[in-house]
Amino acid sequence: MDAFLQERRAMVEEALAAILPSPAESPAGFAEAMAHAVQSGGKRLRPVFCLACAEAAGGSASDALNAACAIELLHTYTLVHDDLPCMDNDTLRRGKPTVWAAYGEALAVLCGDALQALAFETAAATGDIALVRELARAAGPAGVIAGQVEDIRYDGHPSREVLDYVFRHKTGDLFRCACRMGAISARAAKEALAAITAFAEHFGLAFQIEDDLLDAAQSKEDAKPELSCLDLMSAEAARDWCRSETEAAVAALATPCLVSGAAQALTTLARSLISRTV
Amino acid sequence: MDAFLQERRAMVEEALAAILPSPAESPAGFAEAMAHAVQSGGKRLRPVFCLACAEAAGGSASDALNAACAIELLHTYTLVHDDLPCMDNDTLRRGKPTVWAAYGEALAVLCGDALQALAFETAAATGDIALVRELARAAGPAGVIAGQVEDIRYDGHPSREVLDYVFRHKTGDLFRCACRMGAISARAAKEALAAITAFAEHFGLAFQIEDDLLDAAQSKEDAKPELSCLDLMSAEAARDWCRSETEAAVAALATPCLVSGAAQALTTLARSLISRTV
Numbered sequence: 001m002d003a004f005l006q007e008r009r010a011m012v013e014e015a016l017a018a019i020l021p022s023p024a025e026s027p028a029g030f031a032e033a034m035a036h037a038v039q040s041g042g043k044r045l046r047p048v049f050c051l052a053c054a055e056a057a058g059g060s061a062s063d064a065l066n067a068a069c070a071i072e073l074l075h076t077y078t079l080v081h082d083d084l085p086c087m088d089n090d091t092l093r094r095g096k097p098t099v100w101a102a103y104g105e106a107l108a109v110l111c112g113d114a115l116q117a118l119a120f121e122t123a124a125a126t127g128d129i130a131l132v133r134e135l136a137r138a139a140g141p142a143g144v145i146a147g148q149v150e151d152i153r154y155d156g157h158p159s160r161e162v163l164d165y166v167f168r169h170k171t172g173d174l175f176r177c178a179c180r181m182g183a184i185s186a187r188a189a190k191e192a193l194a195a196i197t198a199f200a201e202h203f204g205l206a207f208q209i210e211d212d213l214l215d216a217a218q219s220k221e222d223a224k225p226e227l228s229c230l231d232l233m234s235a236e237a238a239r240d241w242c243r244s245e246t247e248a249a250v251a252a253l254a255t256p257c258l259v260s261g262a263a264q265a266l267t268t269l270a271r272s273l274i275s276r277t278v
Numbered sequence: 279m280d281a282f283l284q285e286r287r288a289m290v291e292e293a294l295a296a297i298l299p300s301p302a303e304s305p306a307g308f309a310e311a312m313a314h315a316v317q318s319g320g321k322r323l324r325p326v327f328c329l330a331c332a333e334a335a336g337g338s339a340s341d342a343l344n345a346a347c348a349i350e351l352l353h354t355y356t357l358v359h360d361d362l363p364c365m366d367n368d369t370l371r372r373g374k375p376t377v378w379a380a381y382g383e384a385l386a387v388l389c390g391d392a393l394q395a396l397a398f399e400t401a402a403a404t405g406d407i408a409l410v411r412e413l414a415r416a417a418g419p420a421g422v423i424a425g426q427v428e429d430i431r432y433d434g435h436p437s438r439e440v441l442d443y444v445f446r447h448k449t450g451d452l453f454r455c456a457c458r459m460g461a462i463s464a465r466a467a468k469e470a471l472a473a474i475t476a477f478a479e480h481f482g483l484a485f486q487i488e489d490d491l492l493d494a495a496q497s498k499e500d501a502k503p504e505l506s507c508l509d510l511m512s513a514e515a516a517r518d519w520c521r522s523e524t525e526a527a528v529a530a531l532a533t534p535c536l537v538s539g540a541a542q543a544l545t546t547l548a549r550s551l552i553s554r555t556v
Contacts (some may be wrong), residue, residue, distance in 0.1 A: 021420060025420055027424050034419060077391075081391060086383035086384045087387065110423050110427055112391070113391075114419040114423040116394050116395070117417035118414075120417075121415060121418055127407055129402055129405055129410070132401075133399070133403075136398045136399035137399060139398075140395035141309070141312060141392040145308075145392040146304060150305050152384045152385075153305070
């Protein structure tokens, strides 16, 4: 599984480096701020899932490379804005200063804004308007942003309704979009796209539950209460939930309308990512 | 001219109202924040120019209505983020509280982010990938954002090089994009698109110079120095420059490859907008 992941990650890294603006064509220091945000050691899971879903749907990873980069640029912009003082007020991300801590708040706002525009430029470079539509819906006020709005409003009094809403939109919509853009890049038929969509919806949930379990295992001191499924259930119940979403995700891939070898690789990848806690 | 302007403005207002998310499909209060930003009494000049350029290029205003709304949503997001405390720190815009002053900084960041995504969703709704590409290039790190980055860096020591750069990107790129998206919506031939582009580049400059002249006429107390062409030249020299850019813009429209009546209306509109100071 490591080789599968590393190979696709390397494709994404190389493509992202080629997409980032050169310092020569940007105001002084701005290309550096964008590169700082994009090349900060992220795991590239969303773009790797995008490529793997393209392969499961009968295409090649390279068919989906622009779509994968568009997703990663969009994800990166949300992190840059999330870290701002008025949002999560984080000064470190993966051990490095966040964009606003390194370049100032104003430049961090603009860096995020530019990364969102670049995500759409990259999606449009495919020539496929369906990919742009998919990305815009996931990124917009009924997608990721809806989840963010509810998340920043969270006051420490959890409800299952709010949890489900934030999980579905904040993490889920972008993950679903990554997988669907992979399938669309491979010109997936309707049934294959439906299978990939079901996989993505279940696995996006499993991934978020796993993230809450991992967070709980680390000692953190947050000024602001963070929404976690563990505020509503025991760790054991969360692990059960995570397992059942993973099994539902994997079951969705067991269909003859997907390429069986590639679907198997996707299954192995999905299982390996949630094996840390469950 | 007023009827021409009012009629197109009304089309844009109606279309924007239909595009904005309903409170039912957004987190509580968020659709209201987006509507507050979009329906705050803006003059809708960019979308009106978009429609008028579609007509000059042989199409109808309604052909370009989605493109026009996409441009206005993108312009609005830049204003929402510009007003933030870490940027211009403005609490009022057109006599009403800015989004961050009314809804808080975090929601204002997210509101701007959502409006940018909605701009791309609206451009993609045309089905024309060329329009998405045009918008993405203008919005991105080599477009509007490049101008913004230089503008917020301005320290009160003007140079002609920085002025030209900020004028071209901060105001110019979006204005050029509005006009070109209008022409592209009308399936303009190469020569017509080139004429519209030349018009837009010259008129965008004239419009920005006019804006600086109007700003100078108002007594303002800014904490931060604002870049103005009047820091580099006399008001008389700025008026001469504005006039010459306007004439160059209008001259670009005098070509048989545009529809003469519509090009004439565009000329009259352009002249009317810079008549306040020159």
